[in-house]
Amino acid sequence: MKPIDRVTETAEKISSMEIRGAGRIATAAAASLKEYALAVQAESFEDFNQKTAVAADLLLKTRPTAVSLSNAIRMVMKYKADDIDGARQAIATNADRFIENSQKAVEKIGQIGSKRIREGDTVLTHCNSNAAISVISAAHKSGKNIKVIATESRPRFQGITTIGMLDQMGIETELIVDSAVRSVMNDVDLVVVGADVITANGTLVNKIGTAQIALCAREARTSFMVAAETYKFSPETILGELVTIEEREATEVLADISKYKHVRVRNPAFDVTPHQYIDLICTEAGAISPEMSYLIIRERLGWEMKVESS
Ligand code: RUB
Structure with missing residues (x-):
């Protein structure tokens, strides 16, 4: 080859x-x-x-x-x-x-983030994020008795990968359909999700459904934490660039759409969670508030150099 x-x-x-x-x-x-x-x-x-x-x-x-x-x-x-x-x-x-x-x-994110999980906590996670699972796994390894609620994460069912990983670690887990999030939120102590992108103002772009979960968490006064390596922060957003949301194939949602005449399937893979709904972003450089995202972009990703050369 x-x-x-x-x-x-x-x-x-x-x-x-x-x-x-x-x-x-x-x-x-x-x-x-x-x-x-x-x-x-x-x-x-x-x-x-x-x-x-x-x-x-x-x-x-x-x-x-x-x-x-x-x-x-x-x-x-x-x-x-x-x-x-x-x-x-x-x-x-x-x-x-x-x-x-x-x-x-x-x-490192696991070590830092796990300090926010207390003995006996129930943690809700969405999709399948290595960084989020690292936080959960570190809490479990440190001897805390915790429970996880994992969403299916339609249409690609990444939640099934998540429950498999948690099961291997011996962590007690409940699987729910995505629409059950509000029904269980009163039992949740902390939501932990990963990130595809974090913008300069601390907005999170992550798996479709994350924004609804953050809204539910806010309404139920449940803490919402993002676990993300610093390379998930977007330097381009400092220059005003918008994040492109990937739209995937309709067949991921509905295998055969040919029998419908007036139906179109929409399949955005990610959504946008405003920074107001995020309590903490846990990175390898420390646990920060979303408002500090600009500093991560400047100090860890060398944004200033980029501006000088443009
Ligand atoms: C995966 C997803 C994850 C983030 C973070 O989407 O949204 O939450 O990528 O994951 P997809 P990680 O399945 O469409 O790639 O922490 O593992 O980087």
Whole structure:
């Protein structure tokens, strides 16, 4: 298989959601770029730079919402080198560093976030987020007796992956349909979800249904926490960019729509939760209020450099 075909293969796995979740797609993209950079044949340095840029673009286009992809690709592709070999090594080193930091971040988020879970708490989670599960798992490992309520997360049922992971850890879990969230919210002490994107003003973009859960939590006075690595924050939003919400195939919702004449299925994959509904964002750099998102973007993602160079 040609090196570019391997990148296409990874890109297809990300588009089809065989590889999914903002963190996992970012690390898969970083690993794919490393593999490509080490294997691709190039006639000149310019040719190498051009080819790697094409590969990066292939990966970038797979899931339009996840800023983790563009941040990962930017971090991996940020290199200074004089020749092809230097560039290959720099990309490989950057990718390794990104993947390692990403793993450490999830662990650290677990340690920090788990302090917000008390003995006997019931935690509600939505979709399947590594970062959110890290918080829950760290609380469980520290000996706290907790219970989890997990939503199905239609239409792709990522909640089934979540209950499988929690079951393996020996955590008592209840599965509910998405529309049962309000019915159970009075029994919930803390909602913990992951993030696809956090904007400069602390707005959260996450799996469709998250915004409704946040609203329910606010009404029931239940705390709402987001668990997110700092590369889930979007530097572009500082420049006024809007987050694109991915619309997926209608068939994910309704297998056969052909018998209806006047029906259209809408399938937005993510929604927007205003920062007012978020009590805490737990990152590897610490637990912050949504209002501090700008600082994360400036200090961890080097936004100021971006402005100087634009
Ligand atoms: C997954 C999703 C997750 C975030 C965070 O959506 O919305 O909550 O990506 O996950 P999809 P993680 O299944 O459409 O990719 O914490 O694992 O990065």
